[in-house]
Amino acid sequence: MALDLSDVDLLTESVHTRRLLLRPFCAEDAAAVHQACQDEEIQRWVVAVPSPYTLDDARHFVTVLAWRERRAGTGMQFAAVDLESGGVVASVGLMNLTGSIGAEIGYWVAPWARGLGYAAEATGALCGWAFGHGVHRVALLIAPANAASCRTAERAGFRREGVLREAEVDRQGQPHDWVLYGRLSTDEPPPDIQPR
Numbered sequence: 001m002a003l004d005l006s007d008v009d010l011l012t013e014s015v016h017t018r019r020l021l022l023r024p025f026c027a028e029d030a031a032a033v034h035q036a037c038q039d040e041e042i043q044r045w046v047v048a049v050p051s052p053y054t055l056d057d058a059r060h061f062v063t064v065l066a067w068r069e070r071r072a073g074t075g076m077q078f079a080a081v082d083l084e085s086g087g088v089v090a091s092v093g094l095m096n097l098t099g100s101i102g103a104e105i106g107y108w109v110a111p112w113a114r115g116l117g118y119a120a121e122a123t124g125a126l127c128g129w130a131f132g133h134g135v136h137r138v139a140l141l142i143a144p145a146n147a148a149s150c151r152t153a154e155r156a157g158f159r160r161e162g163v164l165r166e167a168e169v170d171r172q173g174q175p176h177d178w179v180l181y182g183r184l185s186t187d188e189p190p191p192d193i194q195p196r
Ligand SMILES: CC(C)(COP(=O)(O)OP(=O)(O)OC[C@H]1O[C@@H](n2cnc3c(N)ncnc32)[C@H](O)[C@@H]1OP(=O)(O)O)[C@@H](O)C(=O)NCCC(=O)NCCS
Pocket: 041, 042, 045, 046, 107, 108, 109, 110, 113, 114, 115, 116, 117, 118, 119, 120, 141, 142, 143, 146, 147, 148, 149, 151, 152, 155
């Protein structure tokens, strides 16, 4: 089966999970993104997030950067909104849909919304969306010391496949390893991810 987006408009596509709506970013999300990205864990592990992170960076992200893959037809960035409160609690992306290591997922959860398993829930839903549209393989690249993200990958049904040695450069210009996690459309799905 090959990628088939014939019934999808990537500019509007949203995905529902049990507790979250994953929808396109909009200008009104800038304040929440700005606040979340002050967090030192996001600053540490997501090198694409500028440091320091200004409100202008957040505005640029929600109106330009987050739309690039949707406009190019290669993926989607989502604002994850908690269905109960209506607030933005995370950013998740499904990128590079035809990438050689598989479609890639990336995420951060706002510090005020952690500990609830939102990243695994959103990742599981994005895998379901991708497999339903003909993607055979989804990948996650995670720094080996990022224990919360490695655990998130496992909870979402990914297998640890190997280490890409010195494949990334950190903010200080030092190379570091990636752990490659993968999940195939033919893999056994993970047990239902229960809210905590
Ligand atoms: C990784 C991240 C998205 C997970 O957020 P979350 O969905 O709220 O995750 P939770 O806090 O519910 O934790 C998920 C799992 O990791 C475990 N975990 C959390 N923090 C941990 C830590 N510091 N060390 C070890 N395990 C940890 C939890 O116990 C849980 O495991 P369980 O399912 O066995 O109970 C969040 O920590 C984050 O935004 N980090 C900064 C940005 C980042 O690292 N992005 C990913 C880059 S690859």
